Amino acid sequence: MTAVHQARRVASRRGYASVLRRRLPLETRWSIGLVALGVLATVLVAVYPENMPLTAQMVPLLLGSLVLGPRTLPWFVIVLMLLLTVSLAVQDSFSARTVGAVSIQFVMGFIVLLTSFRRSRLGVANVLGESMLVDLRDRILNQGGVPALPEGWQVQTSLRSAGGTPFAGDFVVAVRPHGTDRLEVVVVDVSGKGEQAGTRALLLSGALGGLLGALSPEQFLPAANAYLLQQEWEEGFATAVHLSLDLVTGAYAVRSAGHPPAVVRAAGSGRWSVLDSSGPVLGLIDEAVFTAATGHLQAGDALLLYTDGMVEEPQRDIDLGIDRMLGEAEGLLRGDFRGAADKLVAALGSRDDDRAVVVVNRR
Known part of the structure; x- marks a missing residue:
């Protein structure tokens, strides 16, 4: 009976995941995953400040610019900038290097937003949508x-x-x-x-x-x-x-x-x-x-x-x-x-x- 119950639980989890995939649009699933990645980077910076650089937020920012559409991307960039602010707040000290790294990330977020507005004007959802032009x-x-x-x-x-x-x-x-x-x-x-x-x-x-x-x-x-x-x-x-x-x-x-x-x-x-x-x-x-x-x-x-x-x-x-x-x-x-x-x-x-x-x- 134990094996039967385990099989049912596994099947139930798979069915629940399948329902989520059908109900949640692909872009929403990407958004959830990338926000989770940003939160993980923030936690690692807070727990291991000496080993985890503040620039870790650049990874979800870059991925978001590639896969998120112009309606979702601005909100995602704002969330990342808030997480970056949290990462900065937990730092014990501020050096010129730290301020420079944070400034560069804010500039990159601004550039990503400008790119998003331009794609919206072109009617291209994201980099994957640029395959239409190809x-x-x-x-x-x-x-x-x-x-x-x-x-x-x-x-x-x-x-x-x-x-x-x-x-x-x-x-x-x-x-x-x-x-x-x-x-x-x-x-x-x-x-x-x-x-x-x-x-x-x-x-x-x-x-x-x-x-x-x-x-x-x-x-x-x-x-x-x-x-x-x-x-x-x-x-x-x-x-x-x-x-x-x-x-x-x-x-x-x-x-x-x-x-x-x-x-x-x-x-x-x-x-x-x-x-x-x-x-x-x-x-x-x-x-x-x-x-x-x-x-x-x-x-x-x-x-x-x-x-x-x-x-x-x-x-x-x-x-x-x-x-x-x-x-x-x-x-x-x-x-x-x-x-x-x-x-x-x-x-x-x-x-x-x-x-x-x-x-x-x-x-």
């Missing part, structure tokens, strides 16, 4: 992923931001509209650089991705232009180059909106040439018209789309930058297009500007 960033990058292509086609993309972070004002969207043999690719350069342009790039990548798969090639840039005009951003303009490629015949149409011109390589001569397509910058002129440069990609031909960060540098004409890029392309990609986009981005362009490259090759 997910949004990954969505930008995933839209640049190339869909499955028929045998004989290869498309490579490469993107580098000015600040070295995954957020950039340049982005690529590539889709294969359902029920068609077309590949639609757009390379966009949003006004601004790095994280400053990241929010606009995020919004535009989703909107343009939907337009790219739903509209005919000739309708895409006019619709994108109308969308940017509706946003009424202070820096609401963007440049873009749009490629529509028939994966059966190799026929293509390239349309540009204030963007550096696309270039094409003829396998027979091995030379790169500039495609003459033009159009106004997106988001500035209503009912803009975009002309197309057309042609066919034969076996061995390639087509290159890029942003101005690849060819623009201070005190240098953009035409000279394009000539330099074509010279590098002839040397780097002679008969071998493996890693073509990454090679070009690594070799060319300004490190102070976002850079994006798309290389389309028909084997």
Whole structure:
């Protein structure tokens, strides 16, 4: 019977713990645990003042800043500061070192509070909630992923931001509209650089991705232009180059909106040439018209789309930058297009500007 009673008591405790987990939100359980940790640190400082430093409260403070939301964190910081005051009151003597340690902890508590208010403004609950921003960033990058292509086609993309972070004002969207043999690719350069342009790039990548798969090639840039005009951003303009490629015949149409011109390589001569397509910058002129440069990609031909960060540098004409890029392309990609986009981005362009490259090759 004793064993049966013990088993029942264990089961009862487990059931009670399970009920607590279901009824208490995760943040409340974190708060209780961290307050308990702060109380433990206070008791240890009081009992062992010579061995336990006053800075022990920094551990629950740091953990709280990571896991608690903006509504709970201010109260938690206040509780910790009260516990720190208690720890200070039980000290036998006050030295300059003690006052310095306490002052630093109060400053750190103030910094944590400021961080909490900023997260509240952003709508991000805590550091774990910042995974939402990571997910949004990954969505930008995933839209640049190339869909499955028929045998004989290869498309490579490469993107580098000015600040070295995954957020950039340049982005690529590539889709294969359902029920068609077309590949639609757009390379966009949003006004601004790095994280400053990241929010606009995020919004535009989703909107343009939907337009790219739903509209005919000739309708895409006019619709994108109308969308940017509706946003009424202070820096609401963007440049873009749009490629529509028939994966059966190799026929293509390239349309540009204030963007550096696309270039094409003829396998027979091995030379790169500039495609003459033009159009106004997106988001500035209503009912803009975009002309197309057309042609066919034969076996061995390639087509290159890029942003101005690849060819623009201070005190240098953009035409000279394009000539330099074509010279590098002839040397780097002679008969071998493996890693073509990454090679070009690594070799060319300004490190102070976002850079994006798309290389389309028909084997």
